[in-house]
Amino acid sequence: MSKVAVVGVGYVGLCTSAGLASLGHEVHSFDVITEKISNLQNGIVHIFEEGLADLVASGIQSGNLNFHNDLETALSFAEFVFLCVPTPQDEDGTADLQYVISAAQSVAKFAQPGAVVITKSTVPVGAAKKVKEALSREDLYVASNPEFLREGTALFDFYNPDRIVAGADDPVIAHKVADLYQNTSVPNLITSTASAELIKYAANAFLAIKLSFVNEIAAICEQSGADINDVTKGFGLDSRIGEKFLKAGPGWGGSCFPKDTRALLAISESYGVKSDLINSAVHSNEKTFDRIALRAEQLAGGSLHGKKIAAWGIAFKAGTDDIRESPAVVIINRLLDKGAEVVAYDPKAKLPAESQAVQVGTMAEAVADAEMLIVLTEWPEFITASSSNFLPAMKAKTVFDTRAILSSDWQNHASTFASVGSK
Numbered sequence: 501m502s503k504v505a506v507v508g509v510g511y512v513g514l515c516t517s518a519g520l521a522s523l524g525h526e527v528h529s530f531d532v533i534t535e536k537i538s539n540l541q542n543g544i545v546h547i548f549e550e551g552l553a554d555l556v557a558s559g560i561q562s563g564n565l566n567f568h569n570d571l572e573t574a575l576s577f578a579e580f581v582f583l584c585v586p587t588p589q590d591e592d593g594t595a596d597l598q599y600v601i602s603a604a605q606s607v608a609k610f611a612q613p614g615a616v617v618i619t620k621s622t623v624p625v626g627a628a629k630k631v632k633e634a635l636s637r638e639d640l641y642v643a644s645n646p647e648f649l650r651e652g653t654a655l656f657d658f659y660n661p662d663r664i665v666a667g668a669d670d671p672v673i674a675h676k677v678a679d680l681y682q683n684t685s686v687p688n689l690i691t692s693t694a695s696a697e698l699i700k701y702a703a704n705a706f707l708a709i710k711l712s713f714v715n716e717i718a719a720i721c722e723q724s725g726a727d728i729n730d731v732t733k734g735f736g737l738d739s740r741i742g743e744k745f746l747k748a749g750p751g752w753g754g755s756c757f758p759k760d761t762r763a764l765l766a767i768s769e770s771y772g773v774k775s776d777l778i779n780s781a782v783h784s785n786e787k788t789f790d791r792i793a794l795r796a797e798q799l800a801g802g803s804l805h806g807k808k809i810a811a812w813g814i815a816f817k818a819g820t821d822d823i824r825e826s827p828a829v830v831i832i833n834r835l836l837d838k839g840a841e842v843v844a845y846d847p848k849a850k851l852p853a854e855s856q857a858v859q860v861g862t863m864a865e866a867v868a869d870a871e872m873l874i875v876l877t878e879w880p881e882f883i884t885a886s887s888s889n890f891l892p893a894m895k896a897k898t899v900f901d902t903r904a905i906l907s908s909d910w911q912n913h914a915s916t917f918a919s920v921g922s923k
């Protein structure tokens with residue numbers, strides 16, 4: 501088992517810390533935000549992620565998971581140092597490496613000779629070279645080990661990854677990084693740092709393209725009378741395509757796809773490559789938002805002005821309280837722009853502070869006297885909701901399911917019912 505330090509206990513850093521500790525490694529995690537660390541030392545987890553609080557608690561109890569306010573202590577004896585700091589987006593879409601570089605400069609002061617410094621944050625191609633420069637120590641190694649965790653299922657993904665990608669200019673170092681996950685028997689891909697860095701962007705951009713494609717097919721279904729669930733099932737059964745990640749919705753969002761597609765566009769431009777396909781996927785997603793908002797307006801009889809609309813869902817997807825670039829928030833804003841009064845409910849997420857919509861604490865409060873219910877996030881409690889518990893309280897029984905999750909009894913009892921990807 502190895503001694504591992506993790507710099508940054510945000511979403512990726514904390515899941516990585518707790519996951520590696522559970523595999524038996526001795527993990528010492530550090531963050532510049534002292535409040536986060538003192539909370540974690542007391543077992544208080546600042547992120548909502550299924551199972552994470554329990555995993556952190558058991559890591560602390562076993563002694564494998566430790567949190568520190570000073571970097572020097574976190575780095576003493578560490579053979580591997582994961583950099584899990586944010587890479588926010590600059591105005592032109594490029595990933596801003598300032599936190600990665602300053603973390604590397606700090607790590608250089610205390611890292612043990614021979615330590616491997618690993619970027620886990622999503623970083624542009626070539627970042628490892630900049631990290632090496634920032635470290636400015638010949639006795640340290642640099643590697644890239646992108647994460648593929650999905651919010652809401654991060655721990656499942658940690659223990660059941662499709663692959664481990666480890667990139668380093670010396671394959672021996674890359675193998676050592678991949679071996680940290682030895683208890684999760686999956687294919688290991690050993691690459692250069694540049695390939696590892698690009699794999700992460702390519703994966704997210706491909707998935708975003710896939711979803712834009714599905715949402716365009718959904719738009720055709722809505723006009724032609726075909727049903728998106730049958731269509732995606734039918735083409736997804738082709739093993740060359742695959743059935744996963746084909747669910748039509750109100751558009752894609754979250755903290756990764758929008759940021760990473762824009763960053764990959766900036767990366768491709770910096771290499772003189774014109775990436776029409778990624779560009780189209782981003783535009784297509786905007787059109788999906790437009791289409792959903794327009795359909796809501798049409799369902800409301802042509803105008804949303806002064807109408808109370810109940811919105812179920814604020815989070816960018818189920819299983820998280822994250823609202824970064826949430827399609828639900830985008831659609832709510834568009835409905836507000838069209839003059840609607842939106843009353844929103846979400847089991848975990850909060851509306852942005854500046855939102856003009858009203859947030860309520862139950863699904864029933866949201867629908868009371870509403871003229872339309874729009875379902876925006878695929879939470880399990882929406883999937884199992886029975887129409888008879890909600891439709892009677894509505895003023896007009898119009899329902900728009902943008903995730904195609906409601907049971908057929910809604911279709912049977914609503915006065916007007918529409919689902920994404922069908923007429």
Ligand code: UGA
Pocket residue numbers: 622647648649650651652704707711744745746747748749750751752753754755756757816817827
């Ligand atoms: C995404 C990737 O799936 C992870 O592999 C990656 O590690 C992560 O980004 C990251 O870069 O950190 P995440 O942003 O948590 O994960 O969310 P996804 O589950 O991929 O969903 C992204 C968006 O696509 C959401 O708006 C979701 O509702 C939408 N989606 C997803 C669909 O509309 N249909 C689907 O079938 C799947």
